[in-house]
Amino acid sequence: MRDRIYKMIASIFYIGYLPVAPGTLGSLAALIPYYFINHNPVINGIVILIIIFLGFLTCGRVEKIFKEKDPEEIIIDEFAGMLISLYRLPPTMGYIVAGFLLFRFFDIVKPRPLKNLEKLKGGVGIMSDDIVAGVYANIILQLVYMASLLCWR
Numbered sequence: 001m002r003d004r005i006y007k008m009i010a011s012i013f014y015i016g017y018l019p020v021a022p023g024t025l026g027s028l029a030a031l032i033p034y035y036f037i038n039h040n041p042v043i044n045g046i047v048i049l050i051i052i053f054l055g056f057l058t059c060g061r062v063e064k065i066f067k068e069k070d071p072e073e074i075i076i077d078e079f080a081g082m083l084i085s086l087y088r089l090p091p092t093m094g095y096i097v098a099g100f101l102l103f104r105f106f107d108i109v110k111p112r113p114l115k116n117l118e119k120l121k122g123g124v125g126i127m128s129d130d131i132v133a134g135v136y137a138n139i140i141l142q143l144v145y146m147a148s149l150l151c152w153r
Helices: 002-010 022-029 031-037 041-066 076-085 093-109 114-118 122-151
Strands: none
Touching (some): 002 041, 022 076, 022 093, 031 076, 031 093, 076 093, 076 122, 114 122
């Protein structure tokens, strides 16, 4: 029973079991809670921290259940990274699309130190590279947002 709960959480209610592009679907699934929490940065931050905590808690265990490193069914890392990429940004279609594209770019290309983080063992390795990919995307979008504010003054 416990294994099933870990798998459900790590796969974001089994979305990770879908046969096509589970990481991309995990990123897109993050837009559902984002829609409801984006207007309150405190709640948004708390939700992100809870998801990160659940990811660290479950990913290593699910990895052991599947007996393979970072199985594709685990998508809570993409879910968390996507939410991080959009944190404290205006909820416009432009920022959402740019956040998605930037996050997926960093998650797939894995520039340093993301590639090194991915090599860490268990849940730390699974979660860390996506957390930092989300931070990279967010930093770029925050700079764009600040530049847009300066240009319109």
